[in-house]
Amino acid sequence: MNTSERVRSLRTEIEKHSYQYYVLDAPLIPDADYDHLFRELQALEAEHPELLSGDSPTQRVGAAPLPEFGSVTHALPMLSLNNAFSDQEVAAFDRRVREGLAAEGEVDYAAEPKFDGLAVSLSYAMGVLVRGATRGDGTTGEDVTANLRTLRSIPLRLMGSDWPPLLEVRGEVLLWRRDFERLNERQRGQGDKEFVNPRNAAAGSLRQLDPRVTARRPLRFFAYGVGFEPGAGLPATHSGWLERLAGWGFPVAGERRRVTGLAGLLGYHEEMSHRRAQLAYDIDGVVYKVDDLAAQERLGFVSRAPRFALAHKFPAEEAMTELLEISIQVGRTGALTPVARLAPVFVGGVTVTNATLHNEDEIRRKDVRIGDTVVVRRAGDVIPEIVRILPEKRPLSAREFILPKACPVCGSNVVRSSDEAVARCSGGLYCPAQRKQALLHFASRRALDIEGLGDKLVDQLVDSAIVRTPADLYRLGLLALAGLERMAEKSASNLLAAIEKSKQTTLARFIYALGMRNVGEATARDLARHFGRLDRLLAADEAQLIQVPDVGPIVAQSIRQFCNESHNVEAIEQLRAAGVVWSEGEPLAVIGRAVAGKVFVLTGTLPSLTREAAKQMVEAAGGKVSGSVSKKTDFVVAGADAGSKLDRARLLGVQIIDEGRLLALLNATGEGAVP
Structure with missing residues (x-):
């Protein structure tokens, strides 16, 4: 296949996966595989600019809006960010920024989590929400105002009074992990299709034709910036804007930072990679933006992304591979756990060859078969697991697992x-x-x-x-x-x-x-x-x-x-x-009941029995030993130096006995020694 044919093939495949993901909410491949295809196409078009065309996926951001929704044209395009997957790429970004600004020293950046959800814009007039739209293809999105109004985390009217007459707020709609699990439990209970991941669920929930369906889904919103902000006296930095948005009632990431230079960028990435698993929601990386807005304007944009911002992705948590075999691991308590033996795949920063399948029911529920192509997920230090299979890739030789x-x-x-x-x-x-x-x-x-x-x-x-x-x-x-x-x-x-x-x-x-x-x-x-x-x-x-x-x-x-x-x-x-x-x-059925069912309290030092031994003997004969004296107590067994429990027994009129009487009661059951 020559370069021109490879470019056409990549474009066709990327468009197919974009449609599956953005329009049908049913992705066929993990994000990492999509990113790999996209970066290969970018590289080929960069090497052969004569092959670049306006209809290439690299020249657009998302997918076309659904025809059922009205269209919204964004005043400023909602562009994607360029991605970095290594420290070297971040260093190159920082160098380009400094060169573009002719900066003599280090640059200040706003750093924040990269939310793994659905990007939307919210338009406000005189502090009141008047329209909400999806990103769509970056220029035109879908009017989902009615659905966005159901999200309790989106203010319908801004707090305070210092907001501009017109304001466009941009952010992410997402699902918290625990809400995603509950949603899928409900889907299973109703016999409906389960969502693949929280982002897929958020997209599917927001793009419902009936807002009542959206209202029943636990969607949340985080603001991460603004589109247009006419007016004077407004913040001059991105971090300042986030503070202002928080003051107007928008949720913003508490994990945001203002950092300086390359060391600050990489340090923030490392910090968030460690904190990632503890967050309530999914993130797939961090975002760096030059903090000074005037500097952002000077740096400008390339065709589909700003020069002043970068997404530094984490190692992919999901990847596709082949399930070679299923073996059984026997745990310390005897539990049999099916373990998937996989063709080696790099996921979550390590090479994975095994993944848990939990139990037989889970294998049946996911319809996992030996020989399947599967999507493997590894989040942080969590044991890798098989998320789903790709049925369209199942070979005829695939076979069922038998416990x-x-x-x-x-x-x-x-x-x-x-x-x-x-x-x-x-x-x-x-x-x-x-x-x-x-x-x-x-x-x-x-x-x-x-x-x-x-x-x-x-x-x-x-x-x-x-x-x-x-x-x-x-x-x-x-x-x-x-x-x-x-x-x-x-x-x-x-x-x-x-x-x-x-x-x-x-x-x-x-x-x-x-x-x-x-x-x-x-x-x-x-x-x-x-x-x-x-x-x-x-x-x-x-x-x-x-x-x-x-x-x-x-x-x-x-x-x-x-x-x-x-x-x-x-x-x-x-x-x-x-x-x-x-x-x-003798069995309890043929012995007496002198102790069985009676409540005893032990106090003081007994002549020959330890308190623990006396307790075992009473319990073995069917009695109960309590730590306090009450009206329900039948006997208080008192030894030397008995204290307040003996006094309370006398006050309540509870029968008081010594060790000899206790042994006599035990012998009366016919047991003698403790069984």
Whole structure:
């Protein structure tokens, strides 16, 4: 293809994408790809000026207005800005400005975010909004006055009284990110087409033929400048105009700055690139304008852009690439996350080869198939994700993704609860992907309470293949521990002592330590009280499980899925063989009710029980332990040096007992020791 043919091809392709984006609000390619095509055409026309023609996309700004709207001719054209993608291009811009102004020193600039929305102009007569228009092709826009009047951020009447008789304000209509997500949720709920991105949604919302539709969309407006401003006594700088606009009631960017020279420009760009992800709205770069308006006038314009301004774009957050494969990543909690393996693509400032697909439902909703051409988004430090597919590029060989039924790491069954979008590996105590999380939970204070076994030590034990299951903890030796980084012999001895101590536990603690999905500390106590013995719990079906207080179908399903996995049962048997023991009793259904349902308050120092041990015994027998005395309290268990709680019990007439009476009540339930 020769140069002339390439120019014609580029013009045709750019016009097609402009129509898709600006008129139909349905872009086919990411902004970065459009920019690449446009810059290639600009470069070819610069090298071959004989090929330049008035109908080239480089000689216009946007797209033609929709015929359904009336036309508005802008008093001053609403031109686009030239783009810079590197520090070198910004340096060249600053140099051209200084040369154009014959400036001996550095130039002052107004710097502000580059909003990613739809440009509009607002015309005011005697402080009252009389017309609003889109940018259109830069010379002629669409009359969308009725729609713009629905935006609460646009003043219908200006504040103050120092405004000129005629004023044209220019700015951007956009959607905040959270509003965009809510809008798409509503679109999905109504079965309507979702918007591609906030800018696409803003454009589609503003260009509704029925203003009532626009009014229901959460559009916002930011002013960034003026068109014509006849009158005396008005600001002489762009930054001064922004201050004046704010005083008249217009929203303006709080992140705007007045900076000096190249260092100021690049410093502002760096600052905003770091703050970008924290903003409530999308920006795709920053804008620099020579601050002095007289200097702007001297610099003038080129064919489609001012010489005094520049848009310094951020690295593209969206790019197009091919989805090569979908693999499964198993997380620390057993969640199976589909991961897209991509043909390498530069996006968001880095080369991306993987992107998250979240879950199976999301894959189905977006109709993602292996072999598709996809648009990938990476914003700041956010994990890259697939935004959408390009169905027109789907090859015949594209195939659907099928979630595996067995965990790709350990082979355990993959299960999915009815209340979750996430599928999970059921081999919690066995699966290597969940090993660290399972060990940390097992050793936590309210489980087996192994003091000294924290994140860093677990990382070392697992990464060194010393510990694979919780039972391996009870096989650790002093030499193996002392050889680990930052583990002295005394620390190793203390840890081994804590592990040995943890062998003596309660059934409730042991159940909680297993880490069954949806089984917290309270549910573990309820299960221990109800079944009395671990084997009864392991053998219980879902119908028997839902007889336990506060255990519903979802929790019962989670317990059953855990117990059905042979790897988990084997891990439990290994723990028993390693010496982990607890006292077991009769099921709650056949024991007395001397403690069950009663409210106890513990105060003072008991002769032989710690307060925590007494609390566990009461709760294991079905009672409740409160921290304060009230009329609902059944018993106050008082030890030595009991304080104000004892006094309040006497005042309210609550029964006061000692440790011996408490043990007698517990023994009356038939449980003796704590299950």
